[in-house]
Amino acid sequence: MIQTKPYDFMVKYTQQKEWIEGRGNFIAFAFFLGGISGGLYLAASYFDSLLGQFVAWLLALLMGVSYMIHLSKPFRFWRMFMKPGTSWIARGFIFIMLFIGFTFIQLILSQWVSGATAAITTFTVLAGIFAFAQSIYTGFAVSYVSAIKIWNSAILPILFVVCGITGGLAILLAIMMSGDHAQLVALENVIRVMLIAFAIIVGVYLWNTTYSSITAKDSVVRLIRGSLAPLFWIGVFFFGILIPIVISVSTYFAGEAATGLLITAVISEIIGGLALRFAVLKAGVYSPLLPAE
């Protein structure tokens, strides 16, 4: 057996820390906020909720702030537009800025120039495109890292975007709770479908990852029964999947849902989405540098 103390990373599977410890926590927050912001905007546009679109815009601003805190040199942020040709972080930064810009114009028009329907539609479509881009790019930024096998999966961008849309729908539910009953029922139905899709994609992602490589399997084992199991089972499974699904299904059969139950589902879904980003980033491990004995 190889015995080395100072450089464990050379002989053992080692967890990536740059994007999860210290300032690295803020990139997990940024990814989470980007996901729900994009998801909320798309959902709010579909259900015609101006307040929902405004909250999505605020969340995108928060995402930008979280990004800034993550950077060691935040005053150089403008340089992050420089290499969209190859860097997903640069592409994402452009998506966020365009989303914030187009949404801002759309909100102004919708609130104060409501007669300009053609312009509002145009900017809603543009903002919607970049809302989706902002939501999905976080998955691409992570999955592009071929060095970390659990991340290097084509399913991850889909998982992140579905999680973002589900979180966005949950927030929209909270916003529309006192509104039109028919719309609320329609929204609940969409959430039920998305929650089931989310649960399936989480399962497929983990299952698929276990046989993609030994290193990826090590990551999944950490999530399922290792040091990250509490985060995965309590955060992702219990809060992100189980509670919202139980509430959704029970309200489907019981008829009208109590406000308290819906709020519980919304908060639970948001916690689950955040836990998912942390769980995936924390599960990222590198293969040992030296060949196995």
Place this chain on the structure above:
Amino acid sequence: MRWGMAIELKRCIGCYECVLACKAEHFLPPDIFWNRVLIGESGKYPTVTKLIYNVRCNQCADPPCVKVCPTGATQQREDGIVWVDEDKCVGCRYCMVACPYQMRTIYEDGNAQYFPGQGLTEHEKAGRELYPHQPGVVQKCIFCKERIDAGLAAGLTPGVDREATPACVISCPTKAMHFGDLDDPYSEINRIIKEKKGHQFHPEYGTDPSIYYID
């Protein structure tokens, strides 16, 4: 032209001279290492083998760190050397995450001293003047590109003339490291790699490292 290195593992005695030479050459702050020596053991008594690996940035021909960098701070020169422009780095750490060899480090504490509470040494003071490192940016081995450039300008040959060769290579007392042009089929380094069956770390990553190890 593509600069590369070959390291003969059986020649390395683990004296850390290359690490110190690199520290001195680039005035590296405390806890910042651009190259490292790993010493370990393999096997069980009585068939125990001592392992000594000397590692640094692999100067990959297809470096993921260059692709992921959002600002263009991490760049690759025509001679293959990958380096970081400290004035452009925002410290997003994407390159650190993307490096499969984990050979990048971030310099965070700009006030770190080798002897805390006792002031800066003369070497540290000189370093802050001659080779300032910006806190909050990512650092890595640059194959002593300053020495290579100055040497080439003076008509010297990197890998042959000491003044044009990376500090770690010329400091090695056992001549375990060789430096030269991988694109030149007649170069000494290519001969050594071919004759002694040099291999790259994790070729399956597809990054085509410029450092070869010889068992």
